[in-house]
Amino acid sequence: MKLIKFAKFLSVSALSAMLLTACGGESDISTKEKSDDTAQIQKEDNKKEPKVGTRSNPIKINEIASIDTVTYDEESNEYKTKVDLSVEEVVRGAEAQQKLKEMNEFNEKAPEGYEWLLVNAKVKVVESETEDYPFTIDGIMNFKFVSESGDIYSGDIIGTTDPDFSFEMYKGNEKEGYISGLVKAGEEAKMEYDSWVGNKVFFNLK
Incomplete structure (x- = not known):
């Protein structure tokens, strides 16, 4: 038996991108640092299992x-x-x-x-x-x-x-x-x- 919970969240990287856009690109974070951070986040995301109940990780029969x-x-x-x-x-x-x-x-x-x-x-x-x-x-x-x-x-x-x-x-x-x-x-x-x-x-x- 598996429990599914649904939650919405906004990642730090997405929030940073919104702030950068709103400020016209002015930020203490350099382009190189942003690229490095994004690459690290993408690398970590690739390790995560798909959320249970999604099309790529559906609920099994009898669960x-x-x-x-x-x-x-x-x-x-x-x-x-x-x-x-x-x-x-x-x-x-x-x-x-x-x-x-x-x-x-x-x-x-x-x-x-x-x-x-x-x-x-x-x-x-x-x-x-x-x-x-x-x-x-x-x-x-x-x-x-x-x-x-x-x-x-x-x-x-x-x-x-x-x-x-x-x-x-x-x-x-x-x-x-x-x-x-x-x-x-x-x-x-x-x-x-x-x-x-x-x-x-x-x-x-x-």
């Missing part, structure tokens, strides 16, 4: 992402909320298509060059500032599939799942359902969750 998000009331007031989100199982290709057919007989076959991908996911509302308004999450609105080559699939064609991953939940509640999508046949893909409040988390699907 839990703890995500800071918000719940809205009818007047669009925000209440801080924390949810746990995880991918439990992933099937694709002929197996996914068969499962989708069992869920709904009207689910179509994947178009040529594509295959169905079916994700079994869990979500739990761990914390919330409100007990009066439910947190909302939706497999179509909040999730996208991203190909190995960086293509964000449109999601224009989806499979009807049962249970569907579309919930309104209060604090302490946990739900499980399926998210479906089409991906290029044989190409690896990741799933992106967008909280709509700045937090995006990627999940590995293999």
